[in-house]
Amino acid sequence: MEDLRNGSKADGHQPDQPKTNNSSAYKGLYQYAKPHLWTFLGVFGCIIVAIAADLLQPYLVKVAIDDHLTKGDKNANTLFLIAGIYLLLSVGGFVFTYLQNNLLQYAGQSIVASIRKHLFRHITKQSMSYFDRMPSGSLITHVSSDTETINQFFSQVLLSVLRDGLTLVFIIVLMFQLDVRLTLYCLILLPIIALNAIAFRSYMRKTYQMARTNLSRLVAFVAENLAGMHIIQVFHQEKEQQKQFSERNQTYFRSNLREIRTNVLFNRSFDMLGNLSVAFVTWLGGNAVLGHSVPFGVLFAFITYIRQFFQPINTITQQWNTLLSASVSMNRIWSIFDTVPSVQDKPGAAVDISGVKGQIDFNGVKFSYTDDQPVIHHLDLHIQPGEMIGIVGTTGAGKSSLISLLCRFYDVKEGSVTIDGTDVRDIPQEKLHRLIGLVQQEPYLYSGSIVDNVRLFDDAVSREEVMQACRLVGADVLIESLKDGYDTLLSERGSGLSAGERQLISFARIIVFKPKVLILDEATANLDSHSEQLIQRALAVVSEGRTTLVIAHRLSTIMGADRIIVMRQGEIVEEGKHRELLQQGGYYEELYRHSQGRIEASGKPGSGAPAIEAG
Template sequence: MRPAQAIHNWQADHKGDHGGQEEKPQYISAFKALSGYVKPHRWALAGVMACTVVAILSELLQPYLMKIAIDDNLLAGKNDFRGLLLICAVYLGLSVSSFIFAYLQNNLLQQVGQSIVARIRKQLFGHIMKQSMGYFDRMSSGSLITHVSSDTEALNQFFSQVLLSLFRDGLTILFILVLMFQLDTTLALYCLVLLPVIFLIAIAFRSFMRATYQLARTRLSRMVAFVAENLSGMGLVQAFHQQKEQQRQFDERNGLYFRANLREIRTNVLFGRTFDILSNLAIALVTWIGGMAVLGKQLEFGVLYAFITYIRQFFQPINTITQQWNTLQSATVAISRIWTIFGTEPEITDKTEETPRSAERSVTRKQMTLTTERSQGVSEEAHSFGSVRGEIDFEHISFSYEEGIPIIQGLDLHIEPGEMIGVVGTTGAGKSSLISLLCRFYDVKEGSIRIDGTDVRDIPQATLHRLIGLVQQEPYLYSGSIVDNVRMFDDSISREDVIRACEFVGADGIIRKLPDGYNTLLSERGSGLSAGERQLISFARIIVFKPKVLILDEASANLDSQTEQLIQNALNVVSKQRTTIVIAHRLSTIMQADRIIVMSHGEIVEQGSHQELIELGGQYRELYEHSQGQQAG
């Protein structure tokens, strides 16, 4: 079974699952899906099993050799020095064999486990990247970090610890029982009386250990999520002097996790010591019964020695297997959570079947494959969007994030190719939602949004996002050089193209003043650059990727007047021959727009040029006078 098919089968098994269903079937299905990743490594796993069998036999035959040396040589009164020397040589060979094959077994298993986990981690990250924006609204970043890091690490422990323990320790127990019965059936039967006691203790501890483990993991996940959210919002925390409050909340979560960890450790120690006591009692019982038999000449001393050694070795794998219960629980929960993510389909998907197109629609199927062509190294001329005009129609659209709470209601808007539109309005008016719908981060509930007559739902998302260039209020820069940040790590875009783009928007002079110029490495989010410099780099991206529609979402909201003028100059450059939509907090940004849209409660209440709206004396004039008052103040 291929991994992709395994995921598909898991999704089919759980289509329509709800939180109230039993979790056990999900675990079973998740492990079945995991088998698809194991299958390509079946020969390596066969090698692991072979090495394990040899390593176990090499270790367990050592007490049997000592039994032969004691009963057949030392106590028999023979002075067979060569025989003892041969036994010592074989004993040494078994010890070396046990070491070598145990080493090979662990290395092979680690290679298989790490390969599988690395593959799952890669696919998990890729699957998360494909999710729609609504998914990230529901899922906290801390939870997703836990899934990609902690859950995959728990899966790694399943291969490196649980899987090995179940096979190795299970075989060890079986081989010990065989050897014990071969040595003396009566004494072996006495030892088997302990098995029901061991089983009852394991059952008694199992549910309690599971509860303590899950409590600790849940509290750890909450603490990680809390830390991730605080780090992402550290500016807000410091701006409002929330350090003490956030420290208090962290201490509270940390304390809960600390206590849960101590409870888990106490449970493990209690369980382990219980097995130690049981092991010592078993050894005492075998020593007493076997010793009486040796004194009565019914049992050889070498057999008793081997039995005592095997009893010690018998309890160790049982204890190890039971101790792995927590790791198995962790892996089981982790596998279920990982496959739950795999089973989450993106809300926004590309259409897989052909959709009828009218002859006049200019966004053709050929144009929709341009992103694929770019990835294959097709020249700039070959993947130009030259025939796309950039006409945009919002046709009676309605949208809401939650049922019953409308954000946009019955909105109609027509934007001509090459037109610059300014969008203003109070907070919550629906400005950013309008842009999110055009970019298809979300889908409209009613109506349609069209580019050159083609519904955006009919355009592959990769192509749509090439058609639309988005500059946000806080442009995101990645860890890497300035060149890579401008071309977004697309090696098909040359360094010369990047430099020309930066010169075009006025960023070249600023970049060349940096220590390493265009090779300057930026840290996460571009720290070290001012807000204006980061915005100029985002404008350079527009020049490089040449989208037909440009969107600025509050791009100058946090800039000073001088920097705003630089951004305004860059906007004038990049908006030429492009349909441009500017969401503006500062009205000075959009005063020269061809048309200004005033939104309120998800509806367009006014539209026209700056002068027309001022003369109208409505909401726009109020916003303008308010902004003028702020500037004067």
């Protein structure tokens, strides 16, 4: 069953997502930037002042040369005044540049923080089918790396466009003011610059897209291997996984080098154009100075402006790769924003769950993960409030799929699943998940204290309630033996605690949140006999007064159930109490003998009853 759900991950490729064009991504980004309009206006004002301060400095030198030095003016006071103004302009340029950078960083970081928050919230609202298709490493890249690239759009690209773009305009105005003929000669290079940018644009976009995609696949592979490291080591797959990692790493290395080579070639071509233009202006202007048609101060200022003219152009072109990366990242992020959960609440759905008793009905349910491979076939199952139901069957029987439909991780293809007669599709998911408590084979514990793990960081649950819940399930002895007791900090997944101890903490969660329906999905599969006894006692406590569904790997877990459901290939083939099913001598009796290791003794060698696992 896992193969069906995770098939799109197996090849390491990104699953298909809604295509998002640049315009819609930029429109979405604008909505996040809109609240910071006044900050951007402040940035714009600081840029104007800083540019004016920088560009007036060569003009002051031109005035000092042409109006004073070359004319033999010996009035030192005037030169001191010009020098003082020059110094003030330098200080003013520094101050306003500092202000513009800080204001822009504040706005950019605020926007990215908001995007990151909404992106995480949107991802958590996706249906389980989305996470079946989407590698976790890719999602990590989107939340961390792609959002940081958008921050670079504001701190580098936007700043460069505003500051360097305005610098170009002001320089051209000042150059025309100094000498029209020299300015027109310099502007001949603008079409060459435009053609150079257009020629590189398409190729550069492909190289940046490939580099980002390969990085995402590399991160996804690492995340997958870290999550399954115990399997890799048990089956001695370190060399094979290292080989696959090396291949992916080499692919990313090559795409990165290709990106860098393209970037260097693009930037150096502009350096060459800039140097040629300075040499051209020096030759042309030098002849004019020797011919006394252009003052030396004008030539000095002109050469200075020419150097400053190509500097912002070069800076803008250097930000081209950042712009492309930001565009790719924005498209990837907004493609997630455009992804609509396959399981959604009905508009205006409002159901009172305060009086729910816990009656569950599966009415003619048909379900499949893919259209051509049905998992559950027209299943009917009716469970009374407070009843404990054991569910057994072989791999692929549909047991876990049945539970997923009840939790509404997926929607049925046909039929309905109801709780107290209300279709789960009519119950808001937030309320539905408060009705159902789920304990899985591998309980997930978060980084934090034991108290926070039991109450799942919900401050509405008091510390006393947590301690009472732990006492009821028998976890208090374990917790009090720890150095910091309930304040003991756990690492991710609760490493350092045994499987049974982690399960006890997950059972305490059930007591705290008081769901009407309790589901145990292979909760005792990985436990030793002693831990299983502890869990059995805890189960007796948490299941009291609750409708309980237990998917069992070990039949000993459900022998005392009110009813046992035996599933095979998506259908219920047997139903009854433990002893009744054994007396029938059917499929359950065969599974029971297999679980007891008595296949050979039964006179049915090779009957091939498979191990009982989650379906």
